[in-house]
Amino acid sequence: MKGIIFTEFMDLVEEKFGLEILDKVLQDAEDNGVYTSVGSYDHRDLVKLIVQLSQETGVSVEDLQKVFGQSVFQKLYARLPENASLLECKNCFQFIRLVEDYIHIEVRKLYAEANPPKFVFISESQSELVFDYHSARCMSHVCLGLVEGCAAHFNQSVSVEMVPQSEDQKHVRFQVALMETQ
Structure with a gap:
């Protein structure tokens, strides 16, 4: 999976839930959070982050994915x-x-x-x-x-x-x- 998806996800988490939550999610997921937009990464790492965010916030995994999709559309569109x-x-x-x-x-x-x-x-x-x-x-x-x-x-x-x-x-x-x- 392209890194832009990871970087946009982390930006969204920070924007919606704050840097403290993002740091906790990364720590609990044992993820260093170092992604570049052009790199390629295992999609399971993103799934792990989403599941961890769900556990931290009480928002369902499905709802988090949906909100992420809504948010990332505009950012990807702007990059065309x-x-x-x-x-x-x-x-x-x-x-x-x-x-x-x-x-x-x-x-x-x-x-x-x-x-x-x-x-x-x-x-x-x-x-x-x-x-x-x-x-x-x-x-x-x-x-x-x-x-x-x-x-x-x-x-x-x-x-x-x-x-x-x-x-x-x-x-x-x-x-x-x-x-x-x-």
Whole structure:
């Protein structure tokens, strides 16, 4: 997993819970907290930090992952190259489709060892997008947060249903429906 995910996670923990909590989480997880945004790290280290933060704060692991996904969307979006086709997207469905067709392909080109999640699109209409999320990392709630962060970026309200397709949640179906805005 790319280090930017780790550095953004630690920034979020410090921002939302304070430096004291971040230090305690790192200490209790026996993690030195030294990550660079361009480095590659074992995703299990991030999972360990999330679990430790959950134990420290009483916030569920799923909720922490979701909030992280919502928060990190804007930061990752801001890092897109100026010529990225993603910047021309007009809505969240268009952007989500290009994550698989652009971001994940570029990540694989830049980092041969990278193993980003895979999105398999099932159906799409004006008001609903259904796709399957496949990831060995089992972090579907981060994906949920990213989808919600994406919708917020495009000023759209969405309802997201997650339906596990495997017991270990390596395969989850997302049904994203646009909500009417008043």
